[in-house]
């Protein structure tokens with residue numbers, strides 16, 4: 001109950017000090033949203049993109065799931081929650097950027113690396129199996145699922161999700177027309193760095209430096 005009481009108190013403070021302010025972004029947002037960027041992030045409680053990137057309400061359209069996975073385009077009768085959010089972001093909101101935000105110490109990637117994905121849970125295993133080819137490539141390179149290999153898989157997973165975005169025909173069309181840009185980012189919460197995949201170097205490079213050292 002302590003959590004719930006704190007959340008209610010938090011909402012009161014949000015409403016009084018932010019929502020009801022004369023210059024609150026909600027004055028305009030009540031009428032509708034027009035975010036320029038979509039973010040695909042992990043459900044992990046430490047990786048809320050609005051907090052990490054200090055976004056205002058209305059700035060980013062977000063979908064979160066276990067291990068920030070974008071599955072490939074499929075036109076079957078399944079329930080495609082992630083793909084429907086992507087469809088809304090791209091076709092209706094017409095976002096100009098999609099960021100896939102991977103992160104360090106990802107429990108989903110850890111499960112993928114250390115166990116048969118099918119054994120990870122009733123739904124989790126099948127979901128993680130989207131990234132099985134990435135895991136197999138990383139394990140073939142590193143030999144064992146140690147910390148370095150898990151980090152490599154977290155980064156390679158974000159990149160694979162970006163490549164899977166290109167399997168959606170209406171995304172490929174907008175990217176090729178220069179109307180949409182795709183980004184693979186990585187939040188390293190151990191050092192406090194934000195990295196981005198650069199095609200020129202074929203590696204993740206820092207967008208923002210580590211936490212400043214205290215003098």
Ligand SMILES: [Zn+2]
Pocket residue numbers: 042043044066067068103105106107108109
């Ligand atoms: Zn995660």
